Amino acid sequence: MKGLIIVGSAKVDSHTKGLARYLQGRFKDHEMEAEIFDLADRPIHQLDVSGASEPPETYQQNLTDLREKAREADFFVLGTPNYHGSFSGILKNALDHLTMDDFKMKPVGLVGNSGGIVSTEPLSHLRLIVRTLLGIAVPTQIATHDSDFEQLDDGSYYLNNDEFQLRAKLFVDQIVSFAQNSPYEHLK
Numbered sequence: 001m002k003g004l005i006i007v008g009s010a011k012v013d014s015h016t017k018g019l020a021r022y023l024q025g026r027f028k029d030h031e032m033e034a035e036i037f038d039l040a041d042r043p044i045h046q047l048d049v050s051g052a053s054e055p056p057e058t059y060q061q062n063l064t065d066l067r068e069k070a071r072e073a074d075f076f077v078l079g080t081p082n083y084h085g086s087f088s089g090i091l092k093n094a095l096d097h098l099t100m101d102d103f104k105m106k107p108v109g110l111v112g113n114s115g116g117i118v119s120t121e122p123l124s125h126l127r128l129i130v131r132t133l134l135g136i137a138v139p140t141q142i143a144t145h146d147s148d149f150e151q152l153d154d155g156s157y158y159l160n161n162d163e164f165q166l167r168a169k170l171f172v173d174q175i176v177s178f179a180q181n182s183p184y185e186h187l188k
């Protein structure tokens, strides 16, 4: 059983990535692999339904990988920075490249980070998208602030807040429980 954590920040080594790494560790506690797909490290091209554009080969390869990993994933975490009161366009573009077949009846956790006033609105907006993709967004979500993180020597961020670490445990427990019990397996 394995999951995919999609990080939608425009910043390499973002706070959201730091949060994703922390969650990855908590999934490991359950002996579950959760791979991080960071869209800042592995950008994909803008959706072009007409097919007129010629995206760079690396972008195309990143998209192929994302699609494969999404199709194989048993659960998702969607991670986003707060951009103008919502989730990032980068993440929306990635989701637009995916389909209901990737998300149908799979548990999805939502996490986000704000630099200004902490907001859960980006996660509420994502919840609607997940429903449209027929995924099951778990009730617990995590909305952090920059100040909940410490920067490590290599410039990456680490979640350094007891309350959120506890919340992360509950968050992961819900996703794992859902993934293991697959209550809607027969509806896939």
Ligand SMILES: Cc1cc2nc3c(=O)[nH]c(=O)nc-3n(C[C@H](O)[C@H](O)[C@H](O)COP(=O)(O)O)c2cc1C
Pocket (backbone or CB within 6 Å): 009, 010, 011, 013, 014, 015, 016, 017, 080, 081, 082, 083, 084, 085, 086, 113, 114, 115, 116, 117, 118, 146
């Ligand atoms: C385009 C853009 C829009 C932003 N809009 C908001 C906002 O509406 N509210 C807020 O609190 N922070 C906003 N920020 C600040 C980010 O939330 C902040 O930089 C945060 O650290 C991003 O997290 P990250 O390191 O995971 O990318 C914005 C940043 C950018 C680049």
